[in-house]
Amino acid sequence: MSERGVEKHAVGASGKSQEKADAQPKEIFNAPYTFVETYNQLADAVLILSRSPYLVVDCEGYDIAQPDGKLSLLTIGTAEARDLFVIDVLNIKDKEEASVVDLLALFTNEAIPKIMWDGRGDFVEIFDWYGVEMQGILDLQIAEVAKQARHETEPTRQARFARQLQYGWKAVRKHKELFSGIHILPGLDGVVRSYKLGEHLAKDTEVVAMHRAGESGRWMERPLPERLIQYAANDVYLIAVVYTFFLEKKWIQKELKAQSYRYINAEKTREDKQRRQQIGASRLLPLGVLSDPSALYGTLHVCAWCKRLLDLGSFQHSSYTQPTPGEKGKKSKKGQKGNVGGNTRSLRRKPCCRVCVVSAMKSEVTIDKEWIIVVT
Ligand SMILES: [Zn+2]
Known part of the structure; x- marks a missing residue:
């Protein structure tokens, strides 16, 4: 997750709490991973991935899903992130290679859930690079919004709107119908913090700062700095932790698959994303996602x-x-x-x-x- 505008507007990451959010924990957990640079290594990875009941997937790259976006790394974890593979797609690009064919077969197999956090950009980049549409996505960002929609009262939602997006109480209350059912997209880091899933679990603030400074081009450097590879692995680890927590809470509901499908389709192309981004709509959940x-x-x-x-x-x-x-x-x-x-x-x-x-x-x-x- 490299170029996500919503990250800056994460749960609890506005105003005063922003400073707190940016404070690096004493020591962040570095998830163990395997770096995959050759087709042979990929074949070994796919063997392990194919035995997992679900996969946790995330991408890193330059300007993800933007008009000039480029994929750099594809990180895939097995259940509970017991194994994490960070795949260097610049070295793994031949779609005819047997190991790549096998990997893509996992992606297109709808029966294997792909656990993602805001999978829209990843979907676009994977389609562009490998020519396949990822199937069976369960997007945890939507699971979080759906949970909010189920449990929160309308005033709580309005308060979040007024607080995080500075629309002002009066405007939100005066135009209740206009703001009805519109949700702010939460950030992964914010969710990990708000549910207290582990103090040592956080994004590397140096890499977050790199994204904010518009330097996501560094993802295309080779050799890639170890710090960036670790960031990619940690991201998938965080998603896996959130998924386990959501499962325990029973927040992964049967509608999530269809909701995720509609969410991905709301920004299925770079043009779709650009258009929504142009008016700042990318911070908000598109309408018609939670219900069909x-x-x-x-x-x-x-x-x-x-x-x-x-x-x-x-x-x-x-x-x-x-x-x-x-x-x-x-x-x-x-x-x-x-x-x-x-x-x-x-x-x-x-x-x-x-x-x-x-x-x-x-x-x-x-x-x-x-x-x-x-x-x-
Ligand atoms: Zn519209």
């Missing part, structure tokens, strides 16, 4: 900004009264003009979904705001 918009009654509508197909509730909408125009064919014959049919109640909605509207409020970019009539 197509399962609800009614037609779906496209957001003019993020291009997602969403239910009407995802947009600001209202009914209004308008005069019914006369029937076109008869109008000229009878010479009638104007309102011959009385009034009709119609539906209208804003062109952009509420996440795009809320994001644009904090952005320099202007989005389309004119009401449009909903054709039913």
Whole structure:
């Protein structure tokens, strides 16, 4: 997880607590790992990975999922991160090699859960590099948001919004419907801290600072500094720890697979990501992820900004009264003009979904705001 804007807005990582969050623990746990640089080493790794009931997956690279993004490392762990393999993809790029074919077969096997934290960028880079779409993703970032949605009251969620994104209490309370069901995406480090999963479990602050300074190009250096390889291994270790904790808490619910699928699809390409990022929407969970918009009654509508197909509730909408125009064919014959049919109640909605509207409020970019009539 190298270029994740949301990391900066992690749970408990705003304002005063930011300093605390950035303070390096005395000693962070360094997860043991195997560095994979050859096809033979990969073949050994795949043998071990294929025996695991699930895989923990994360990527590192330059500007992940950005237009110029490049993959550097692919880290894969077995259950509970008992084995961790950090794969140097610059040396493992031949898709025809038997060991790579076997690895990709694990990726595309839907029956093997892939435990990830915000898998959107990883999905894009893996597809670009190896030409396969990862299947069976269980995204723990979504599991955390879904848990919040189940357990929190609306005022608690509004308070988080006001506190972390500085929208101001008044704005959030005044526009309750606009902010309804919109969630801030949590960061992995913040989740580890807020659930007190281990003081020694944290990201290396030097590498975090490197990302914040826009120096993710260092992931492409070879030989790669040991510190970066260790960071990649630790990230997967953290994800594995969170997964074990979530399992114990029964926060991995049966809907998570479908929710994760919708989440990945919300930013399936670099262009999708860029568009959402342009208005700062990447910090917010896209609408239509926690529940399936197509399962609800009614037609779906496209957001003019993020291009997602969403239910009407995802947009600001209202009914209004308008005069019914006369029937076109008869109008000229009878010479009638104007309102011959009385009034009709119609539906209208804003062109952009509420996440795009809320994001644009904090952005320099202007989005389309004119009401449009909903054709039913
Ligand atoms: Zn939108």
